[in-house]
Amino acid sequence: MKDIIFDLKNIGMCYRKTASLPWKSTGFWALHDISLTIRFGETIGIIGRNGAGKTTLLKIIAGIIMPDTGTIYSADITTTMLSLGAGFDDRLTGRQNIFLNGLLLGMDKNQVSGRVDQIIELAEVGQFIDEPVKNYSKGMRARLGFSIAHNVDTDAILIDEALAVGDQAFKDKTSKLIKEKIKSDRTVVLVSHNMRQIKELCDRIIQIENGFALEELPVEDSIERYLKTQKKD
Amino acid sequence: MIKLLKFVNLITFRTIAELKSEATRTYAGYLWWILEPLMSLAVYYVAFKYIFHRGTDNFAVFLFSGIVIYRFFAGTVVRSATSIASNQSLMQLVYIHKSLFPLSVVFVNLVKFLVTLMLVIIVVWLSGITPTWSYITIPLLIFLQILLTAGCSMICAAITPFFPDFLPILGTIMHLLIFLSGVFHDINTLSPKAQTIIRLNPIAAMIEQYRMIILHGAWPDFKPLVPAIFESIILLSIGAFLINLFNRHFPKLS
Numbered sequence: 001m002k003d004i005i006f007d008l009k010n011i012g013m014c015y016r017k018t019a020s021l022p023w024k025s026t027g028f029w030a031l032h033d034i035s036l037t038i039r040f041g042e043t044i045g046i047i048g049r050n051g052a053g054k055t056t057l058l059k060i061i062a063g064i065i066m067p068d069t070g071t072i073y074s075a076d077i078t079t080t081m082l083s084l085g086a087g088f089d090d091r092l093t094g095r096q097n098i099f100l101n102g103l104l105l106g107m108d109k110n111q112v113s114g115r116v117d118q119i120i121e122l123a124e125v126g127q128f129i130d131e132p133v134k135n136y137s138k139g140m141r142a143r144l145g146f147s148i149a150h151n152v153d154t155d156a157i158l159i160d161e162a163l164a165v166g167d168q169a170f171k172d173k174t175s176k177l178i179k180e181k182i183k184s185d186r187t188v189v190l191v192s193h194n195m196r197q198i199k200e201l202c203d204r205i206i207q208i209e210n211g212f213a214l215e216e217l218p219v220e221d222s223i224e225r226y227l228k229t230q231k232k233d
Numbered sequence: 234m235i236k237l238l239k240f241v242n243l244i245t246f247r248t249i250a251e252l253k254s255e256a257t258r259t260y261a262g263y264l265w266w267i268l269e270p271l272m273s274l275a276v277y278y279v280a281f282k283y284i285f286h287r288g289t290d291n292f293a294v295f296l297f298s299g300i301v302i303y304r305f306f307a308g309t310v311v312r313s314a315t316s317i318a319s320n321q322s323l324m325q326l327v328y329i330h331k332s333l334f335p336l337s338v339v340f341v342n343l344v345k346f347l348v349t350l351m352l353v354i355i356v357v358w359l360s361g362i363t364p365t366w367s368y369i370t371i372p373l374l375i376f377l378q379i380l381l382t383a384g385c386s387m388i389c390a391a392i393t394p395f396f397p398d399f400l401p402i403l404g405t406i407m408h409l410l411i412f413l414s415g416v417f418h419d420i421n422t423l424s425p426k427a428q429t430i431i432r433l434n435p436i437a438a439m440i441e442q443y444r445m446i447i448l449h450g451a452w453p454d455f456k457p458l459v460p461a462i463f464e465s466i467i468l469l470s471i472g473a474f475l476i477n478l479f480n481r482h483f484p485k486l487s
Contacts, residue, residue, distance in 0.1 A: 065484050091253075104329065
């Protein structure tokens with residue numbers, strides 16, 4: 001058995017709904033009693049309907065939010081949520097944003113400097129790199145965001161339904177790169193609605209419905225169950 | 234250790250990036266660093282000199298020094314108050330220690346403050362006051378002011394996400410505070426009792442000592458700064474404690 005990287009025990013997560021007055025606000029439990037152990041090198045798919053709590057679970061694993069109940073252990077590793085174009089400053093140039101974003105994602109300055117050319121090449125933004133990001137098209141922003149995130153060295157990657165960005169050519173390129181990354185010795189947690197992708201990439205599947213984790217089944221059975229519940233509605 | 238170094242790097246880079254980004258937002262860009270305090274000087278100067286017929290010799294430099302020092306504090310605290318709340322989308326995607334947001338506001342405004350403080354000193358020279366060796370104590374005052382400003386900034390940044398109504402209240406507090414900080418009048422002209430009370434306001438005590446150095450060429454008196462030192466350390470501890478406590482709770486509040 002490989003080392004445990006994340007160990008979640010009885011995680012519960014409660015959001016406060018805003019109301020007209022503070023004391024009228026009520027809690028909403030987005031996750032109930034979720035336990036999950038992730039070992040080094042595993043690729044885990046998280047599936048479930050919209051609003052089931054998948055993204056919340058991902059944020060808890062990433063250490064972005066603290067669960068209200070339960071405990072979470074994570075090994076001393078770097079975790080990156082593969083998010084596209086987070087924290088871009090519209091008025092700064094693409095190059096300046098590469099540095100800002102790289103540092104935010106946990107790279108150090110020298111690492112970023114060493115990879116700037118690689119990132120620019122992958123993003124295919126060409127001459128625009130020294131123009132303010134506000135002049136970029138949506139596709140260009142997404143490509144730049146992906147390229148930065150792709151160049152961060154990290155032990156665990158969390159991906160939230162963002163495998164496809166930009167035009168078809170770039171989509172093909174990115175999904176190939178992501179697949180390579182997933183198949184390498186990294187730990188990956190992947191939230192997706194694309195069952196073909198999940199089946200191809202994941203070792204284990206966790207299905208979440210209404211904040212509860214369903215019993216864990218082998219990959220094929222799990223996908224079948226998910227498709228069945230989808231049809232019922 | 235590496236984490237701390239990375240955090241310092243991140244603050245430094247964000248500060249530089251924010252300064253650049255802010256400058257591109259307007260046509261006058263960096264010029265606004267100087268124009269803005271000069272404009273507020275003009276307003277208060279006209280009001281006090283010509284409408285209320287108040288003001289002493291060298292009133293312009295007296296007023297200017299007070300305004301610049303006060304603005305660093307008040308401007309930073311007010312902007313920090315929204316810093317965590319307005320970075321909600323970013324903190325949903327990557328874990329960052331939330332003190333980054335108020336602290337980068339502090340450093341952005343510190344850079345601007347240093348530039349305007351230079352301007353104040355130049356204006357003071359032009360008005361015929363000569364520099365003295367006491368200038369070497371200015372960095373100590375600046376350091377103390379950073380502690381105080383960072384503390385208040387972190388406290389306000391931590392309150393707003395929970396209680397957005399705090400913003401207009403903060404605005405009113407800052408409005409009141411400018412009158413209690415000796416920006417417009419010399420504290421020494423007040424009754425002894427009022428002097429003691431007003432010097433409990435750390436900003437008032439600091440402005441007084443800045444003026445001692447810059448306008449009178451004298452060495453600062455550190456005794457009136459003792460309450461300010463304690464208050465700064467306490468506020469900084471409270472601020473750091475609050476941000477740390479809610480560090481992973483803020484992203485839930487969107």
